[in-house]
Amino acid sequence: MIATSLDGRVPEALEHERFPSVLGVQFHPEFSMLWNQERKFRIAPDDVEETTARAILEKTPASVTFHQKIWAWFAESLYKSQLGK
Structure with missing residues (x-):
């Protein structure tokens, strides 16, 4: 784990x-809506303003840090796995 x-x-x-x-x-972690700033939605039907998935993520700095670290780790793991071939 x-x-x-x-x-x-x-x-x-x-x-x-x-x-x-x-x-x-x-x-x-591959949730594509994070990178699409054009795609906006309301979280609840009575919400007045639309938002993006990225804006929601950025409201929680620890989540942004986690997201960045998991992708950095994943990329490094893939790179290392290719070195052994």
Whole structure:
């Protein structure tokens, strides 16, 4: 287990012991709406203003940091796995 919920009770990510590039994740780090600033929506039907997924993420700095770190780790893991070939 390589990641848990903030309280440590819920597994959020698993890494295979033999194949470190094999992951199981509880979240969707590839969520494409994060990068599409054009796509806006209302969270609740009675919301007046529309927002973006990125704006929601940025309201929680720890989430942004986590997102950046998971992708940096993932990219580095892929790179290292290719060095052994």
